Amino acid sequence: MDLNYSPEEQAFQLEVREFLNSKYPKEVQEKVAKGIALKKDDYVRWQKTLNDKGWVAPGWPVEYGGTGWTPMQKYIFEEECGAANCLRLVAFGLVMLGPVLLEFGNEEQKQKYLPDILKSDIWWAQGYSEPNAGSDLASLQTKAEKQGDYYIINGSKTWATHGHYADKMFALVRTSQEDRKQKGISFLLLDMNDPGVTVDPIVTVDGMHVVNQVFLDNVKVPVENLVGKEGEGWTIAKYLLQHERTNIAQVPRSKAQVKRVKAIASQEMYNDKPLIEDVQFRLKIAEVEVELMALEMTSRRVLSKLSAGEPPGSASSLLKVKGTEVQQAITALLMEAVGYYGFPYVKETMTDGWQGDPIGHEEAVMLAPHYFDWRKTSIYGGSNEIQKNIMAKAVLGL
Amino acid sequence: MNLEFSEEMVMLEDSLNKFIENEYDFETRQKLSRKGIGYSEGHWQNFADMGLLGVPFDEQYGGFGFGQIGLIVVMEAIGKGLVLEPYLASVILAGQLIQKAGDEAQKETLLPALIGGDLKMAFAYVERQARYNLSDIEFKAEQVEGQYRLTGHKSVVFNAETADKIIVSARTAGEALSNEGVSLFIVDKNVAGLASRDYETVDGLRASELTFDGVMVGADALIGTLGDALPVIERVIDSATAAISAEAVGVVTQLRGKTVEYLKTRRQFGKAISVFQVLQHRAVDMFMAEEQLRSLSYLAAIRAGENDDNERVKSVSAAKVYLGDCRSVVAEQAAQLHGGIGVTDELDVAHYVKRLTMLNTLFGDRDYHLQRFSTAA
Numbered sequence: 007m008d009l010n011y012s013p014e015e016q017a018f019q020l021e022v023r024e025f026l027n028s029k030y031p032k033e034v035q036e037k038v039a040k041g042i043a044l045k046k047d048d049y050v051r052w053q054k055t056l057n058d059k060g061w062v063a064p065g066w067p068v069e070y071g072g073t074g075w076t077p078m079q080k081y082i083f084e085e086e087c088g089a090a091n092c093l094r095l096v097a098f099g100l101v102m103l104g105p106v107l108l109e110f111g112n113e114e115q116k117q118k119y120l121p122d123i124l125k126s127d128i129w130w131a132q133g134y135s136e137p138n139a140g141s142d143l144a145s146l147q148t149k150a151e152k153q154g155d156y157y158i159i160n161g162s163k164t165w166a167t168h169g170h171y172a173d174k175m176f177a178l179v180r181t182s183q184e185d186r187k188q189k190g191i192s193f194l195l196l197d198m199n200d201p202g203v204t205v206d207p208i209v210t211v212d213g214m215h216v217v218n219q220v221f222l223d224n225v226k227v228p229v230e231n232l233v234g235k236e237g238e239g240w241t242i243a244k245y246l247l248q249h250e251r252t253n254i255a256q257v258p259r260s261k262a263q264v265k266r267v268k269a270i271a272s273q274e275m276y277n278d279k280p281l282i283e284d285v286q287f288r289l290k291i292a293e294v295e296v297e298l299m300a301l302e303m304t305s306r307r308v309l310s311k312l313s314a315g316e317p318p319g320s321a322s323s324l325l326k327v328k329g330t331e332v333q334q335a336i337t338a339l340l341m342e343a344v345g346y347y348g349f350p351y352v353k354e355t356m357t358d359g360w361q362g363d364p365i366g367h368e369e370a371v372m373l374a375p376h377y378f379d380w381r382k383t384s385i386y387g388g389s390n391e392i393q394k395n396i397m398a399k400a401v402l403g404l
Numbered sequence: 405m406n407l408e409f410s411e412e413m414v415m416l417e418d419s420l421n422k423f424i425e426n427e428y429d430f431e432t433r434q435k436l437s438r439k440g441i442g443y444s445e446g447h448w449q450n451f452a453d454m455g456l457l458g459v460p461f462d463e464q465y466g467g468f469g470f471g472q473i474g475l476i477v478v479m480e481a482i483g484k485g486l487v488l489e490p491y492l493a494s495v496i497l498a499g500q501l502i503q504k505a506g507d508e509a510q511k512e513t514l515l516p517a518l519i520g521g522d523l524k525m526a527f528a529y530v531e532r533q534a535r536y537n538l539s540d541i542e543f544k545a546e547q548v549e550g551q552y553r554l555t556g557h558k559s560v561v562f563n564a565e566t567a568d569k570i571i572v573s574a575r576t577a578g579e580a581l582s583n584e585g586v587s588l589f590i591v592d593k594n595v596a597g598l599a600s601r602d603y604e605t606v607d608g609l610r611a612s613e614l615t616f617d618g619v620m621v622g623a624d625a626l627i628g629t630l631g632d633a634l635p636v637i638e639r640v641i642d643s644a645t646a647a648i649s650a651e652a653v654g655v656v657t658q659l660r661g662k663t664v665e666y667l668k669t670r671r672q673f674g675k676a677i678s679v680f681q682v683l684q685h686r687a688v689d690m691f692m693a694e695e696q697l698r699s700l701s702y703l704a705a706i707r708a709g710e711n712d713d714n715e716r717v718k719s720v721s722a723a724k725v726y727l728g729d730c731r732s733v734v735a736e737q738a739a740q741l742h743g744g745i746g747v748t749d750e751l752d753v754a755h756y757v758k759r760l761t762m763l764n765t766l767f768g769d770r771d772y773h774l775q776r777f778s779t780a781a
Contacts, residue, residue: 140743142672165744209749211739211758275533277540278581286771334736341765345535346560348765351606365603365613366532366559374606378758381739382747389743391682 009306011082018079022086029055030090038091039266041372043214043357046129046171053095053126062124063100070108070116071124077312081305088258096168098130099123102246103176106193110234110242119195131198133163133177133220134243141392143178144188144240148222150179152229157181157194159202159225165386169205169218172198177222178239191239195231202226210382212375213353247388254322254387255329257302263336264298267291270343270367281343290342294335301328320400323393330383330390337377344370351375407702409477413470417477419454424485430752433486437608441566443488452521457495460643461503465515472643472709476650476701483654486755488609490524490563492651496644497562498525498571505588505628505636514569514590525590526567528558528614529637533580536768538573538637540581543616545574545589552576552626554589554597554619564612565602567593572616577631586634588627595619607758639708642720645767646704649723653698655760656730659738660690662753666742686737693726693733700726717780721773727763728770735760 011019034048056062057071064080066072075083095101104123107116122128139146148161159179166175175196182190198205202225207215234242268291271282281287308321341348347366354360355371365371384390398404409417427447436444451457459474461467468474475496482491495518502514502525517523534540543556554574564570571590578585591598597619602612628636664687667678677683700723707719735757739746746753764770 135744138671140672142674145672145674211747211749211754213749274535276535277537278533281535286775290771342769342771345765345769346530347532349560349605349607349611349762351604365601374758374762377761378606378754379747381736381757382744384740385743385747389740391680394682 011078015078015082019082019086022083023090025059025061026086026090026092029059030092034093035091037358038093039262040369041356041376044093045358046168048093049096050126052093056095057124057126062095063104065101066104066108066120070120077309081309084253085258088256088262091262094259096126096129098132098167098172098176099126099128102132103130106176106233106242106246109245110193110238114230115233128174129168129172131166131169131172131175131218131220133166133175133196135165136162137164137219141389143243144191146178146180146191148177148179150181150192150194150227152181155229157227157229157232159194159196159222159227162219162221164208164217164219166205166218166220167216169198169220170207170215174198175203175220176233178243181236181239184237188240189237191243192236193233193239193242194227195233196222196225196227200225200227210379212379213351214375214379248322255301255305255325256333257298257305257329260298260301260329260332260336263333263340264291264295266369267336267339267343270340270369274343274345274367287343290339294332294339297328297335298332301325301332304328320397323388323396323400326387327384327390327393333383334377334380337373337380341373341377344373347371348374409473412468413474413477416455416459416468416470416474417481420456420478420481421484423450423454424481424487428485428487430486430755433488434608434755437488438604442604442608442610443490448489448524449521451489451491452519456491457499457521458519460495460500461515461519465503465511466519467515472646472705475643475647476705479647479650480654480657483651483656483759484658486608486655486752486759490526490566492644492647493526493563494518494524494567496647497527497640498567498569500640500643501527501571501588501627501636502590504640505633507627509624510590510627523569524563524567525569525571526561526564527640528561528564528570528572529641530559530561531557532559536772537581538641539583539586539634541573541575541586542580543572543574545576545587547576548620550623552589552621552623554591554616554621556616558614558616560605560611561614562605562609562611564593564600564614565610569593570598570614571627572614573633573637583634585631586637587630588633588637589621589625590627591619591621591625595621605762607762608755639716641767642716643708645720645724646701646708648763648766649697649701649704649720649727652727652730652760652763653694653701655756655763656690656694656697656734659734659753659756659760660687660694662756663687663690663738663741670743683741686741690734690737693730697723697726697730714781718777721777721780724768724773725770725777727760728773731761731764731770 063071064073064075068074136146150157150159177194178191179194180190181192184190202223204221206219208217209215272280274281276284308318344367347370350365352371458467459470459478463469499518545552545554569590574587576585576587597617599615600612605611668676670677704720704723707716739757742753745751
């Protein structure tokens with residue numbers, strides 16, 4: 007056993023670090039560090055920079071624009087990005103649809119869609135959940151009826167992150183009523199500008215608009231927008247969710263957030279000392295750090311197996327549950343660190359370009375909304391209850 | 405021993421619950437919260453007419469004389485309705501400071517006006533470096549030719565925006581953190597030299613940052629004995645802490661009820677999700693927390709009205725520790741069990757979650773009160 011990176015890996019780490027240091031915009035870095043809302047342009051610019059370097063899609067094969075990195079290199083890259091407070095690239099094209107097209111799409115679809123995903127010229131939204139199909143995704147009811155060379159789609163999709171920015175959507179739709187509900191599902195691509203597509207904003211608990219409900223009313227989609235075969239949608243969905251799970255533990259991000267807790271607690275005072283010197287508060291930070299240390303080591307063990315060519319299995323469920331628990335615990339510490347200053351809710355100070363005076367600690371106003379918003383992490387991507395069901399069944403054979 | 409409410413209090417409870425049911429639906433509450441002063445002057449006058457504003461005060465000033473026990477009834481209802489009106493700021497904090505520390509003249513002028521709905525007040529006590537420590541006061545009051553000059557900054561002063569008068573804690577002697585040398589002053593909100601920055605709070609209420617730049621007040625602005633205000637501040641903050649424990653009981657009752665209802669109606673995998681045992685047990689955890697918190701809120705109310713300081717500190721802090729536990733057991737679980745819609749602004753659940761979470765912060769969080777409990781003899 008050896009925790010150290012090889013000389014080649016160390017050289018790679020240095021290369022990534024230097025690249026991020028010189029090319030990642032400082033003002034975006036500051037926004038991410040302080041939890042200020044990002045603009046679409048922030049995402050697009052950074053993705054284009056990464057694309058120019060050829061580093062935008064580590065998960066893709068080299069011939070389509072991938073990096074050819076080993077699992078260890080991918081991990082190092084994520085680690086450096088997290089430490090540098092990089093924005094998380096929008097996953098819907100790069101991490102979800104891209105791998106699906108590469109695995110199930112025909113050559114024409116790959117040529118048509120993949121380059122624009124890499125360049126961030128086309129934004130994709132995810133059309134998975136429905137108001138009545140959440141944890142039980144396979145019960146989805148949005149219908150696509152084949153009429154000649156077209157599918158006619160009717161139904162609605164919810165929690166479409168960035169749906170109001172998106173140009174296109176990939177959606178799971180029901181193309182036939184089979185005995186097993188998983189069987190009649192297909193994977194279709196549609197254009198957000200198609201007639202019959204309506205995007206309704208959903209304001210979340212933090213007062214922000216990021217997610218949307220999308221209504222599909224007689225939306226006409228050419229049959230060539232079908233990915234894979236008709237009825238293959240559930241297999242594709244499961245494949246896609248596996249890809250969603252890479253880097254799910256979010257260890258680098260959480261480590262950066264723990265640093266943030268410590269920085270704030272060093273500036274806030276309590277009983278004439280910095281809060282960070284308060285034993286009770288230190289112990290709470292320590293509890294989170296212990297859990298995070300275990301999580302990091304578990305991630306490394308999964309990585310080690312992956313490097314040896316073994317499949318990750320149900321590890322992603324464990325990493326998702328523990329990863330989100332740690333993230334949520336950190337959001338609570340951040341909020342607690344500023345005490346009464348968690349109360350003020352001054353929306354204009356949470357947006358880009360605010361020049362006025364902060365109330366209390368300059369980051370305080372973001373922290374309670376962030377805590378409330380982060381409740382979503384144990385709900386989305388397969389709720390933590392569903393992840394535990396998966397582990398009970400797949401790992402423990404219960 | 406008798407742990408039931410008196411007949412009069414049950415009547416008050418009924419009429420208040422009816423008012424909240426009829427006038428305080430969630431949509432109306434949201435609209436009120438987001439515009440203008442953030443609450444309804446009409447409702448405030450209704451509260452006055454119902455006698456609500458006089459619940460804790462002596463009958464000789466026009467109050468009901470229900471004391472701390474009466475506040476349980478009021479605050480549980482306020483929690484259930486996510487009521488926005490400045491009851492905590494004006495009645496429980498400022499009003500009780502006058503009642504417990506004011507001289508006869510101050511009580512006679514201020515309390516009847518407050519009880520009748522004609523006077524609103526707020527209490528400015530939070531300072532950044534103090535965190536939750538009430539004795540850590542840097543705000544200064546200096547004697548100048550028979551008057552006092554007030555200088556300093558107070559944070560997160562609830563409902564200062566619409567208050568006619570502000571009560572402020574100030575240091576008149578001693579070092580910051582010293583228990584002696586703390587005094588209370590009452591000033592008009594529109595006094596020269598007092599600047600206010602008003603804002604919404606994350607849980608839909610209103611608060612302000614107040615900066616006093618050499619505000620001059622007369623000797624009659626002093627409330628209570630010069631330099632000896634800390635014990636009364638502690639008693640009133642404890643009374644308010646017991647009161648918000650009762651408010652939390654109201655919030656928790658709603659979250660438990662709404663979550664159980666949702667579990668019964670939401671269908672996944674071809675059945676109501678209430679059949680899943682893991683979810684049933686979480687709902688039961690919420691129920692048990694609700695009953696335990698209710699018990700501690702009653703105990704805190706009883707002790708807050710008595711003269712044994714040590715018992716008061718222990719039971720009030722115990723209730724507040726338990727309230728802190730409810731953040732994870734009740735608030736976080738209510739959001740989780742509602743799934744995605746539990747974290748939307750549209751559903752009332754998120755707003756109960758926010759209030760319960762911020763109640764943990766108010767008057768000192770779980771850590772603070774656990775520490776305080778452990779050091780009480």
